[in-house]
Amino acid sequence: MRKLISLAATLSFVIVAGCAAQLSDSRSPAPAPGKAAVASADPLATQAGLDVMAAGGNAFDAAVAVAATLGVVEPSSSGFGGGGFFLLYIAATDEYRFIDAREMAPILSTRDMYLDEDGNPVKGLTVSGPLAAGIPGEPAGMAYLAENFGTLPFADLLAPAIRHAEEGFTMSRRALLGLRFRKRSVAESPAMAEVFLPNGELPAIGDVIRQPDLATTLRRMAADGADGFYKGETAHLLVDGVQAAGGIWTLDDLSNYRVIEREPQITNYRGMKVVSAPLPSSGGIVLTQVFNFLDGYAPEQLAGVQGKHLLIEGMRRAYRDRALYMGDTDYVAVPVARLTSRAHMDAQRASVALDRATPSSELDGIPDDGSAGDQTTHFSVIDAAGNRVAATITINTWYGAAFIPPGTGVILNNEMDDFSIKPGVPNEFELVGDEANAVAPGKRPLSSMSPTFLESDRGIAVVGTPGGSRIITMVLNASLDWFNGATAEDMVSRKRFHHQYLPDRVSYEPGAFSADEIAALEAMGHTLKEVARPYGNMNVVTYDFATGEVRSATDPRGEGEGRVY
Numbered sequence: 001m002r003k004l005i006s007l008a009a010t011l012s013f014v015i016v017a018g019c020a021a022q023l024s025d026s027r028s029p030a031p032a033p034g035k036a037a038v039a040s041a042d043p044l045a046t047q048a049g050l051d052v053m054a055a056g057g058n059a060f061d062a063a064v065a066v067a068a069t070l071g072v073v074e075p076s077s078s079g080f081g082g083g084g085f086f087l088l089y090i091a092a093t094d095e096y097r098f099i100d101a102r103e104m105a106p107i108l109s110t111r112d113m114y115l116d117e118d119g120n121p122v123k124g125l126t127v128s129g130p131l132a133a134g135i136p137g138e139p140a141g142m143a144y145l146a147e148n149f150g151t152l153p154f155a156d157l158l159a160p161a162i163r164h165a166e167e168g169f170t171m172s173r174r175a176l177l178g179l180r181f182r183k184r185s186v187a188e189s190p191a192m193a194e195v196f197l198p199n200g201e202l203p204a205i206g207d208v209i210r211q212p213d214l215a216t217t218l219r220r221m222a223a224d225g226a227d228g229f230y231k232g233e234t235a236h237l238l239v240d241g242v243q244a245a246g247g248i249w250t251l252d253d254l255s256n257y258r259v260i261e262r263e264p265q266i267t268n269y270r271g272m273k274v275v276s277a278p279l280p281s282s283g284g285i286v287l288t289q290v291f292n293f294l295d296g297y298a299p300e301q302l303a304g305v306q307g308k309h310l311l312i313e314g315m316r317r318a319y320r321d322r323a324l325y326m327g328d329t330d331y332v333a334v335p336v337a338r339l340t341s342r343a344h345m346d347a348q349r350a351s352v353a354l355d356r357a358t359p360s361s362e363l364d365g366i367p368d369d370g371s372a373g374d375q376t377t378h379f380s381v382i383d384a385a386g387n388r389v390a391a392t393i394t395i396n397t398w399y400g401a402a403f404i405p406p407g408t409g410v411i412l413n414n415e416m417d418d419f420s421i422k423p424g425v426p427n428e429f430e431l432v433g434d435e436a437n438a439v440a441p442g443k444r445p446l447s448s449m450s451p452t453f454l455e456s457d458r459g460i461a462v463v464g465t466p467g468g469s470r471i472i473t474m475v476l477n478a479s480l481d482w483f484n485g486a487t488a489e490d491m492v493s494r495k496r497f498h499h500q501y502l503p504d505r506v507s508y509e510p511g512a513f514s515a516d517e518i519a520a521l522e523a524m525g526h527t528l529k530e531v532a533r534p535y536g537n538m539n540v541v542t543y544d545f546a547t548g549e550v551r552s553a554t555d556p557r558g559e560g561e562g563r564v565y
């Protein structure tokens with residue numbers, strides 16, 4: 001073992017407590033940065049956010065403009081037919097708010113709606129077409145954000161998105177990659193094919209994609225706020241289109257949709273405060289669990305390849321709890337206090353060997369019955385006064401359900417796939433679940449999206465990424481990096497690795513481990529699998545208290561842009 005540790009001693013450390021900044025809980029609010037920054041997955045969206053702040057808007061106004069613009073110019077990843085989470089920090093009152101704009105299962109949905117008569121999953125039903133779609137929350141989330149936290153008229157914040165929908169956006173490499181992947185499903189939705197498969201064929205990189213119907217829908221929202229989407233003409237078009245194609249949405253589903261404000265999930269790791277998403281996202285709880293797990297080890301135990309091994313073991317155990325216990329707390333009782341207690345992870349640590357992987361099958365859990373990417377989108381905003389937004393929003397997999405109800409321009413999500421359609425049956429991200437995350441009318445599917453703030457005496461980081469089940473471990477790795485002194489650029493570009501309990505393997509990007517580390521981890525009994533392509537599209541804004549520097553960094557794997565104003 002000692003040899004394994006020394007082998008890796010010169011390599012990058014996972015966790016080093018030595019250089020951690022300290023933060024006392026009695027800290028006063030952070031000083032205002034005096035600069036604004038946006039990091040998002042698309043330069044047009046970043047520009048929209050900066051323009052809004054230049055016009056006197058705050059970070060919350062900017063977040064609405066960024067989200068709306070992303071919904072037009074990054075249609076593969078998020079939009080008005082989807083949902084998401086907005087984590088806010090309000091500088092004037094020194095408070096955190098969390099807006100849950102997650103999709104809800106339609107009223108007519110049932111627990112076994114994706115199973116055939118023999119109780120087997122019907123392939124594709126949670127992925128393509130209107131049955132895959134939950135009731136969207138993003139339009140309500142944006143309107144709520146503007147109304148309660150913004151300073152500018154909602155219509156002004158939607159203006160850049162409307163312009164891009166009318167004038168068109170340019171097809172990018174990444175947008176085309178996803179479209180190619182979903183071409184067959186897109187072709188089955190005439191309204192979607194009209195926009196995204198001109199003349200029945202894939203567009204070329206550089207082609208201009210106009211979305212006139214979407215512009216009309218957005219103009220109704222500009223005039224009537226959330227009602228412009230959830231009621232009246234738009235609602236009728238959405239429901240008619242869904243029902244005509246075999247879906248189950250009703251007008252009541254839309255008019256009853258509400259965002260929910262929830263308490264963020266907050267933890268402390270050796271002086272770093274971590275503020276993240278509560279249920280129905282598993283993100284904040286899983287992060288809390290892994291930090292509690294790591295906290296029980298001495299810094300030297302967490303160095304080198306042993307540190308990586310222990311981090312993997314922490315991920316394994318927290319994701320096991322995710323699979324077993326987590327779901328929408330408005331429907332099921334989740335033992336959040338127990339899961340996030342120190343005692344729980346102390347007990348988990350008892351089954352960990354410092355030099356041997358624990359097979360997931362040795363943990364009590366769900367039997368294994370059986371690709372994540374960079375769809376979804378995350379953006380980070382800070383304004384000159386110190387207000388912050390971390391937002392992760394999505395239509396789930398590439399181009400969501402690949403379905404547009406005619407006349408709306410709205411690409412529907414396929415978030416129903418985030419439910420556990422049957423205990424132990426893996427979803428698109430190979431996640432398994434149990435009754436806690438079973439489908440029920442009005443319920444919100446369990447998410448991994450983890451918009452997060454990190455705070456210490458060093459400063460502040462606003463962090464998040466897409467990537468399905470891997471979102472949480474990406475945010476975890478980035479948080480540990482920041483804890484160890486990394487810059488925003490380091491955080492977004494680091495090589496990533498991930499374990500999610502089942503399947504029982506460590507997936508990793510080339511370069512995440514050295515050859516020696518791979519050998520050492522395999523010798524401990526870990527199964528390692530290099531991913532077919534890099535994953536994630538992280539956007540980070542940081543503010544350093546000592547230097548006053550504000551940085552904005554986007555993932556080199558994506559096509560985004562981070563700028564400081």
Ligand code: DON
Nearest residue numbers: 373375376447448449467468
């Ligand atoms: O809420 C979730 O966890 C997923 N719907 C997020 C999907 C995602 O990040 C897609 N990117 N690979």
